[in-house]
Amino acid sequence: MADQQLFIKMALDAWNTYLKRTGDLFNSLSDEQIMQETSPGRNTGTYLLGHLIAVHDRIIELFFLGERLHPELDEAFLKNPDKSGFDMPPVETLKQYWATVHQTLAGYFANMKADDWFARHSSVSPEDFEKEPQRNKLNLLMNRTNHLAYHYGQVIYLKK
């Protein structure tokens, strides 16, 4: 296997592993459980579910792949903390968004060429990318995987 292909497989495997763990966890919880705080005074499962969907939905634009599916989630789940009073879709709807956003991403990822994974994403300028070639799409996916694992560690506290 060529080096690039091998790295891409390593990073995508880790991403898919944590996506599956987190998706399976949300599916194993009732809507009522997800609406609870993950720990007293901390983020609810609803907030973390919406937050992860919004963060992952943004990847579509960061990777120049197309238009986001759910920019309307940003106000409640990205720009503001939990319990800020913004409207949140019901958990059932968020669970559907989780599925469609990740199916959409998987479709886009399947069509990306190896070189494209090592090209810049939209939050780094061409000039900065010249100096810091590690700030590529694959690196962003690795960061998002760590971010996902971080919140997965909190969502798991909803489990009885």
Next chain:
Amino acid sequence: MADQQLFIKMALDAWNTYLKRTGDLFNSLSDEQIMQETSPGRNTGTYLLGHLIAVHDRIIELFFLGERLHPELDEAFLKNPDKSGFDMPPVETLKQYWATVHQTLAGYFANMKADDWFARHSSVSPEDFEKEPQRNKLNLLMNRTNHLAYHYGQVIYLKK
């Protein structure tokens, strides 16, 4: 930058980022705070601190780098869950272990050649590695980074 070097930098940067975040977090907490449960009925900060040290200490052997510093931690922090009644060193001692284990690892990592990161670690056999070349040392480090981020998301709940 050659592909391998670039990818090694990406994975090591992520590892060092979460190590620093978690180390800074533990240092910002009092020993009394660390001894608390991260959420009611869940792992204490002490357990997670010892657990992360033990898991990271094991990397020395998994990478064929030398002898582990603290195999004595395995009973309390790796083989058994929290509150199993095994002796745990005081938090202050664990904080020293955290520093020395990660300094030791950083020294070993600095001397590893690029090719070595893409060689097998000791928990995969040469035969399996032939078929699954992605199960290399760098991949193990990426998995450990996700594991670290997962528990960092829990330790942060100790912060008032």
